[in-house]
Amino acid sequence: MKAILKSALKQGFIYAFLASMALAFVFFVYIFNGQNLDFMDFTGWVYYATSCFTHAAIIMFVPYIALFLPLIFCKIKPQIANILLTIVYSFIFILAISNSFVYNIYHFHINGLVIKMLTSSGASDIFVFSTSMYVKAFVIILGLIALSSALCWSSYWIESRIRFKGFYRKMLLPILLVALISQSIHIYGGATMKTSVVESTEVIPYYFPIRMNSFLSKLGIVDKNKLNQIRFQNSETAVVYPLHSLKIKPVKQKLNVVILCIDSWNKRTMNEECTPYIYRFAQKAENFTQHLSSSNATSGGIFGMFTGVSAYYWKSFDFGNVQPVMVEQLLKAGYKVQAYPSATLEYPPFAKLLLKNVKGLNIKTEGKTPYDRDIQITKNFLSDLEKYDGKQPFFSFVFYDLPHAMEMPKEKLNKFKPTWETPDYMALNNDTDPTPFFNLYKNCVAQVDQLIGSILTRMEQKGMLENTLIIITGDHSQEFNENHNNYWGHASNYSQWQTAVPMIYYAPKCKPGKRNYRTTHYDISPTILQQTIGVQNPTSDYSMGKNLHDSASRDWHLVGSDLYYAFILNDGTIVEKQGTGNIKIMDKQMNTISDYPLDARKLNQVIMNMNRFFKK
Template structure:
């Protein structure tokens, strides 16, 4: 027998009728919303019918689930008081849904991103100085809102009559089934790099389809051997770079090696913790106020190689467009390869940063980082001897600090009082951070030995004479530095979590110290302009500036998986995933008034759409 929620029983109860009303309201509104959502695809005339079909079921299925949940929580509850109250609440929910969806289609068509709280705040609280509305525009908006509210009222009225005669079980199941199908299609398409499907995701608000790479990998269905088709990828919304790269004459064919240490803070390079890196710094260029583009690996590595804000991650992922830093060196004949300890599967750097390198080294063999890190270095050494005379661009990424990997039998560890077993359940505001921090520094000391081995190898093979060697990190690591019970990373944008070292050996340059602020965004344009003589203006491919130029960094964006932060001086404007904003100090993450910091919101909104077509 069908569910009593959707099918008329012999004696209809008010609760049963309210749920049937909710189901029909959700079905009809979701179908209408699915057609409205097709406006998100009007900016690209090349889409074909089956892409529109995919988009319709994705948008309508998601809308049905959200609307049914909201109405079940509020409309059904209101129906316990009276049928009119339940209908009125359903009317409000549908009105807000239609108004938000239609408004978002207009915003997306103009800016190529969806409505967010930062934009709403600018519209409401800047007295028209940033976002203004003419009289004609206000009248037009009023007419659209009135029409959508009338549409909502009609839906509620019609659905109320239908629900008295017929349940909505089968239409509901059809929308749910369609939504499940498009999610399965997306999961397979993502594993197969079918960009005609994956690039549709970014256009549908709140749509987060499932991925199943681990499942498909068991059956050999994850594509990791085919090089990305740049012409096909160019059809994506992701407009990056904004123009084809042009290379000038007189290039210095210097090799490039980026040595990154996961979780390396900016204040731990010292003679005790990192004796090798400290010694290298004494004969290199040291940037004393350098910052990551994120407080987690995905954001930090993305900003380093793409040189644009990490908020473009999903666009790079769905289009498989590689980082311009990698693409430019490959175009100019360099051998390019990453040598990472951890896998490139997660985050999906194999489908983003390094998507144009095939075959691709996916990670190191070994049961832990104490084995995987040395294997990464071993593979790098072998690779440099097998390049057929080509200049090289290498990325060596050690992960041992991230896992606090410390060998049990190393008597040289400098910090004897260290936490022998990391148990995050014990962390709290009153937990003594010293033993934990000591374990971190012992893990860093262990990785520092590999840094010393890397440098000695380059010196022995004669590479230091013709290789730019960059030592840096993806993000920092906090040990309750703020006294606010923050541990690790990906939780705030204080100095402890986003300030990182930058030490560069550049052949022909005199060792010196640079005190002005720099960011990871600056590395790609510096290498591309100085070594490859890229002729494009920087905004074509980067939001950074030359590392050796002191100006142009009044504010920069640093991101996590869910949040963005605008950093200027010691001020941080945190923009949460919900769009709400908070003000903080960079130095200690103390609270600050966010009002004065909102002057940076126009910059943020411009950055959100700058590299979208």
């Protein structure tokens, strides 16, 4: 009996090993499914091959340990245990092959978004299969079942012929060695942002290798201060941006461009009481009342504003050293580009990701507090404005931080009362009266309004409203439990109270008034490029947006990042893909909708559009 048990355990182990080899091969061919391989090198191939096997072994040995071993130890017949294991392995193979088709089309693995698409109305319009396709799928499924069965039979055959001692030790050591190689390469390659390692990791489904950046930095193996620099040494890119070479028809007058951006700007404060200077300026400008950011946080909001595409592409731009079309074209057209940041541009790494080729860039500003720095960036901008001689057009980005930090001198907290002196986040819950907290925020916004007012006043005094395009907006909004679902701040949901921001657009001879159709941050760079240097291409060549003055629908607006993103529909419905891959659908007040009639055909269309800047 003991010999039978020993033989069964050994045979099951061999079966799991063979199944791991087969699954590793399936994973390995993923990278050839329409993938551009320019980024791969020898190290990348070694890492990718060893990682495929490591990940496959983890997946295939789990059923062996969790299912096969208990059955054998419970004295269930080995034949029954093998049949059950074959069923599980067949299912895993079918899932892996199915996922390869999904990855080839959408550039991501099966997740809640795909499942929702398959189960929604209109799915039959997207996934239209001929009889021959069904036959092919049936044959593939039978083939995978046959493969699992053949591997099972092979494990019996191999087990009956193995005679060497130390079986498990001699089998486990190579597996552990392969795992050690893959993880070691990733630990260093991930820390140094080696393109072949980072990009190939994304190809393997649900694979999360070890990272030890902080540890390597402590050992001195990797210089933490050079990590961002290392990222930009890579020349490979997985994106095509712009899609076509830009065609430019020179304009008669190259307008200056000034973007005055307020971090965490809640649109409820854009009124005569809280922001009188901005409000008065808006009367001579265009006020886009339904404007949405490209994210609910600074990184995605500024990225979308500058690049015209979603932070869904953040990693690809980062690893590929891709710079915003807007900035590059303005530099090429002879513009002097400068930023005036209250918070540092080193993190998030906007200095390198968005403004890498700008010489003499202001990366940080002196000052002990956000209040001090907001005052200082205003002084710095006004100082440079006085030096302006009209010979060279300029692009300036002034980025205020006070409404985000909400840190004001007590003596300045006198316009809106009652007010908190500092944010008390531990006191917040769904029953908290938001008034004193919101008044603190309004006092901060009012202070920034005064600073912006000084800029607008001086520009008008210098006659610069005749040759300058001015945009006043926010990177994202700031929620004060407006939905009564206990959400405060930002970066926690995609309702309007975290994504909707004011958008004031001024250009010489513009027609003042409110524009009540939806616009987005993706519209900013196309509008600037068309207005300032005369780009003639369709905006779809280099952005996800349109010209601000194009009132065409912006339904299914994409917000967020590559891991955690959502689509905001025209009626405010939020289709959110969470970090786990699950899909959650909510109304505009963040109430979950369990039976929303999602149009699978439309969902497929927007996903394809979302991925269109990736290399095919």
